[in-house]
Amino acid sequence: xxxxxxxxxxxxxxxxxxxxxxxxxxxxxxxxxxxxxxxxxxxxxxxxxxxxxxxxxxxxxxxxxxxxxxxxxxxxxxxxxxxxxxxxxxxxxxxxxxxxxxxxxxxxxxxxxxxxxxxxxxxxxxxxxxxxxxxxxxxxxxxxxxxxxxxxxxxxxxxxxxxxxxxxxxxxxxxxxxxxxxxxxxxxxxxxxxxxxxxxxxxxxxxxxxxxxxxxxxxxxxxxxxxxxxxxxxxxxxxxxxxxxxxxxxxxxxxxxxxxxxxxxxxxxxxxxxxxxxxxxxxxxxxxxxxxxxxxxxxxxxxxxxxxxxxxxxxxxxxxxxxxxxxxxxxxxxxxxxxxxxxxxxxxxxxxxxxxxxxxxxxxxxxxxxxxxxxx
Ligand SMILES: *Cc1c(COP(=O)(O)O)cnc(C)c1O
Numbered sequence: 001x002x003x004x005x006x007x008x009x010x011x012x013x014x015x016x017x018x019x020x021x022x023x024x025x026x027x028x029x030x031x032x033x034x035x036x037x038x039x040x041x042x043x044x045x046x047x048x049x050x051x052x053x054x055x056x057x058x059x060x061x062x063x064x065x066x067x068x069x070x071x072x073x074x075x076x077x078x079x080x081x082x083x084x085x086x087x088x089x090x091x092x093x094x095x096x097x098x099x100x101x102x103x104x105x106x107x108x109x110x111x112x113x114x115x116x117x118x119x120x121x122x123x124x125x126x127x128x129x130x131x132x133x134x135x136x137x138x139x140x141x142x143x144x145x146x147x148x149x150x151x152x153x154x155x156x157x158x159x160x161x162x163x164x165x166x167x168x169x170x171x172x173x174x175x176x177x178x179x180x181x182x183x184x185x186x187x188x189x190x191x192x193x194x195x196x197x198x199x200x201x202x203x204x205x206x207x208x209x210x211x212x213x214x215x216x217x218x219x220x221x222x223x224x225x226x227x228x229x230x231x232x233x234x235x236x237x238x239x240x241x242x243x244x245x246x247x248x249x250x251x252x253x254x255x256x257x258x259x260x261x262x263x264x265x266x267x268x269x270x271x272x273x274x275x276x277x278x279x280x281x282x283x284x285x286x287x288x289x290x291x292x293x294x295x296x297x298x299x300x301x302x303x304x305x306x307x308x309x310x311x312x313x314x315x316x317x318x319x320x321x322x323x324x325x326x327x328x329x330x331x332x333x334x335x336x337x338x339x340x341x342x343x344x345x346x347x348x349x350x351x352x353x354x355x356x357x358x359x360x361x362x363x364x365x366x367x368x369x370x371x372x373x374x375x376x
Pocket of ligand 1: 252
């Protein structure tokens with residue numbers, strides 16, 4: 001938690017649940033990534049947190065943007081970004097959305113299938129397109145499995161076809177899964193892309209860009225490697241597979257930019273046990289999976305908590321949200337422990353909650369309003 005957030009919580013005591021995000025921290029994270037990967041161009045993955053305050057700060061820093069929908073493209077342009085700074089990176093787009101983005105000047109689009117290429121050729125003629133290939137997601141705490149990307153052989157054919165269809169076969173991309181804690185995942189993916197890149201060049205395709213996607217991890221409950229370790233591994237692999245003919249390098253960080261810039265301030269609603277002698281207490285908060293903590297699904301992302309009693313004796317807990325749905329149980333198997341003194345009415349902070357929280361909040365399940373947001 002940054003000093004500015006701590007001060008805000010103490011002074012304002014905002015109603016809970018709410019997110020408090022320090023926009024200066026977003027800037028620091030952007031600069032840290034820039035210095036770890038000075039040769040890469042940063043496209044912020046807007047879906048992590050599309051708040052205009054974040055987008056505007058990043059526009060001011062010269063960031064580019066990875067948008068996943070027409071609505072995100074529009075939000076980024078409204079925040080002052082130039083159309084040339086926008087990549088429409090979802091490989092699954094409605095044709096009407098492609099047309100809308102193209103009409104506003106966007107000229108960079110992702111694809112991973114022939115069907116998408118046909119839409120792009122019709123509705124975004126002449127644009128730069130890049131093909132996303134399937135890579136391993138091992139080591140990612142929030143993996144993306146096989147939903148996006150295609151096999152290398154198909155990517156090769158589609159890149160050739162893109163040129164024939166009047167598009168500019170600009171580059172290749174991958175995404176190693178989010179909260180990727182293993183630098184080797186990038187090295188393996190770069191090796192795979194490097195081979196295809198060379199093949200395409202030899203086939204006469206004017207491919208110029210490699211997009212390394214997102215995934216750069218942040219600290220939740222457990223330590224993760226420093227961003228410089230990712231920068232070193234990535235640049236080592238790029239040098240190994242591309243020599244000194246480096247292509248344009250693009251990265252698409254989302255979580256790394258936004259997550260540790262914010263905390264969620266919540267309230268303990270109830271502390272109970274299922275039997276008198278049960279060692280495990282149930283701690284119910286006023287935010288849960290439907291309030292925005294969607295990434296606790298499968299206990300994948302393990303948030304760290306701060307309480308007013310930190311340092312006092314702790315015991316085992318199951319942590320749950322306030323709604324009447326049993327899937328609104330956050331952590332039952334991950335050995336969470338909280339202070340024995342914790343009681344209803346205590347405020348509790350959920351750390352590093354700036355990414356993938358606010359927009360996941362439901363409209364009003366059980367009548368609970370979406371999370372309030374404060375950008376400071
Ligand atoms: C979600 C996503 C990102 C951002 O991932 P993070 O793990 O938040 O860095 C980047 N690129 C693509 C294609 C994505 O889908």
